[in-house]
Structure formats: structure tokens, C-alpha cells
Amino acid sequence: MKKGTLKQILLITDGCSNKGEDPAVTAALCQQQGITVNVIGIVDDDQTEEPEGLREVEDIALSGGGISQLVYKQALSQTVQTVTKQSMTQTLQGFVNKELKQILGEDQSLEEIEPEKRGEIMEVVEDMGETCDLEVLVLTDTSASMHDKLPTVKEALIDLSISLNARIGRNRFCIFNFPGKRKAIEKVLDWSPKLDSISTIFPKLTSGGITPTGPAIREAMYQFGKKGLLKNLRDEDEPGVEEAGY
């Protein structure tokens, strides 16, 4: 099977959108273009019940073909990784299921196969997850209420890059904030293989009450085809592509 590149948008937010088009619509558009949208909703420590605004979190992920999770900020690191990895597996499994249907007929999916054979198929999915290339665009909500959560977000992202860079496949990350000063989103970090460099540039804070999640997702989608990506690909190929084990 040919090695592909998985594309994901990881939206980190703490509330609902209040400006521009419906985020569920732009997320659906992403999915149509092969980009999965995952959403993490950060919950305040004193919130005990599921807040109304965060229902949107689930809707966006559903129409973006991804995974959503509500989380207290203390558990953010672990959740960011679980969501990213689970979503990769889900996407890859989707591919495998499609292949299975072609081979075995319409009503065959992984769950309909007996447990013994499922194992062999999952091994293939795991192999793909380990070796495929991955592009993650992190889209962080930096509206005023996120202010005290940003240091945790930063740590979680560095941790995500440690985890993903242990894989055999290659990774590329970039970070955008929304709302931007003039545009819907603002670039914090261009496509790069690691996130260590964000310590100094993050967070660039824009305060203000608006949360244009929908337009932000649309803008984020366009970042996947950009030239910077090609340039980065070439840059990376030069110094030490083969990393020795020790």
C-alpha cells in the first residue's frame, strides 16, 4: 500500500463561535477535501455541568470527520495526544474499511469480522499509523477567556510534538491563532517538523470578544496547499534524514 499523508486540523477552544459562517459547515468542507477536523473544548475548573456553548465542539468534530473531547486544562497534554492519535487510527481504519468493502462486499466492516481475523487487519492499520506522514494544523482560540489557559496549551503542544516525533513517519506542524488582527486567523508558526521553537513566540495574544470559528476553519483549510509546505519539505530532506537509533 502506498504511504500517504494524513491531514488534520486540531481546534482548541473554550467556547462557542459568535461571528461569521457556521463552523460545522466549514468543517464539513474540510472533510470533503480530505482534512479531518478534531476539536478539544477546554472546560473551566469550576464548571461542573456540560456547558451549552461546548455542544458546538461535538458538532464541528462530527461534520469534520474527527474526534471531540471536553477536558479540564490539567489533563490537556494527554488529551491532545489521545485525540490526535485516535483520529489518525479512525481515518486509517476508514481507508481499510473501504478497501474491505471493495473486496468482501458492501456490508463488511472491521466489526463484522470475527476477532481472530480482526487482529491481522489492525496490525496493518497500526503499521500505517506508525509510518504515514502527518500534517497537523493547530488552531488556537485566543479570545480573552482563553488567556489563562494558553501556557497549558503551549506545553501540551510541545508534548504532542515529542510523542509524534517518536514515530517512524514524518510530521509537520503549524500553529495559527484566531481571531487575527486583520484576517480571520494569524500565523504563529509556519510548517515545521518540530514544535520546540514555540516557547519564545507563543502566545501572541489578541484579546477581544469575538470568536469567528467558522471563518477560521475555512482559512486554516487553505493553509494545507500552500507553498511553504513544499519549501519545508525540501529543506528537511537535506540535513540528516536518517536518524540513528542511539
Place this chain on the structure above:
Amino acid sequence: MNQAWKKQDINIKPGTIIHGKWHQNRYVIKRKLGQGAIGTVYLCERNGQYSALKISEYATSMTVEVNVLKSLEKVQGSSLGPSLLDVDDWEISPGSKCSFYVMEYLQGEPLSRFISRHGHEWTPIFMLQLLDDLEQLHQAGWVFGDFKSENLIVLLNPPKVRWIDVGGTTQTGRAIKEYTEFYDRGYWGLGTRKAEPSYDLFALVMVFLNIYYPKQFEKGANPKATLLKKLNDVRQLRGYRECLTKALLGGYRSSAEMRHDLMNAINAAGHRDRPGRRRRPPNAGTSPLAEGGGIILAALFYYLSSLMLP
């Protein structure tokens, strides 16, 4: 993901019968044994035999775990994980399904409780046992990954430490599948999350630090310094400090190498601590003197207090 909101927790009442869709086996649930990252483990009974049953709605993660258990069984002459007895699905109602697998029920005591009840002299024994198992596992091309106190149990008669959850076991050279922050060298800034023997050796030291710091500790501004200080502060681990420090800093390429050093340290410590010997090794330093002084002080105390008796 303890603090995250779980979408659904499976809670099965004792007495419930779980009926396998594919193999038609029936298991009676007795009680809950534990909760992992992706599933719940119950004690169950079938034909008078007790076993442990792990059930989850994440079919794919369960399949991955079953794959690991099967691979571990192929490692000859070893008992690295619990043995696998059955794999099946349970249809709770049409359209609602869970995956489960049944494994050998390992009955024993948590590591920390065993050590606090039976004494700290067991600590190095368990370290050696675990290093043996790790060596076998690594030789077979696997890294344990999620190595932590909760995943260990001490079987009694004779005491032997065993792994009970192998869910994080990863093929060497890949990205560690599952980990817990306190035991993860990446979290402490002391290495990558690539599956290699040194990853497990770091976690092994953390397992034993956790025994002496049951509430664990924060990493602080300088995680490496914090860690080394905490290790230095544990009196019971002092004899093996050098070896444990080397493991924390990624200095061992293999489990066997660490075991060799640890064995030497244990022998040296045993030599030093044995009371009432005439010949002292030349490098034993001042500790025999201190020991002698202590004995004299104690004798003096008893002598004086005996004078005060009527």
C-alpha cells in the same frame, strides 16, 4: 485520561452474564477489578474457573491489546503477560456491542503494599526479577511502554512480581503507544518517546521511586535536578544509587547491562551491612565506625536506664 470526560463508562453489575457472540462462552461477572485507559477489568467465572475479563467499547484498541498478548505468549518459556483465554464480542442489545477478552486471573498484592508489609529487603529482589523479564521482552523485540506500579502485582508463595496490563507494549523502534506522565522520560525532559530498552529502564526506576513517594512529586523548574535529588533522598535506595541514576539518564543500552551493575551493587551493599564481621572491606569508609558508635550509644542508654529502675 482520568480527568477528561469519558463519553461512556461500562458498568456491569455483579451477576450479569456475558455471552460471547462468536464462541458462545458464558461468563458470570463477580466484581470489578480495575479500570484502565481503554476498558474495565472484571473478575468472572466460567465452569467454576475464575478469570479476568477486560471489556471496552473501543474494539480497535482491544484488538491491538490482544495482538500484544498473543505475541508475548510466543516468547518461549516466559510468563511476561497473563495468558489469553478467549476473545469475543458481547451484544448487549441489537446495534450495541462491546469487545472483550478473557485472561488468566493473577491474584496477589500491589507492589508497594507487599514491600511495606514484608520489608525493604525485597526491593532489590523485585528489581532483579523485573530486569530479567524486561531482558526477555526486549530480546523478543518489544518494549513495555506503560510501565507503572498499577500495572504490577506480586504473586505470593514464592513472591514474584508480574505484569498485569500489557496494553502499552510497543514494538521496538516505534512510538510508545501508551504512557503515564510520572513514569515517562519525555515528560521529565530526559529522552524521546521512542520504544527502546532504555525507555523501560527509566520507568523501572520511577516505579521504585513511587514506592518511597506514594504521592509522587512535581517536576519543578529543573526536572532532572528534582529527580536526582529525590532519588538521593531515599535511604533505602542508597546502595544502588549509582546504577539507578545511570538508568534515569539513559546510560544503559540493555536490561542485562543494568542487571549486572545492580547485582554488583547489591552484593557490595550486603557485604557492607552484614553485622558482626571482623574483616571490613577497605572501601567501606566510615559507615562501620558509625555503626559501632551507634551500638555503643544504645548499650550506654540501656545501662543508664537500668540504673533508674528500682
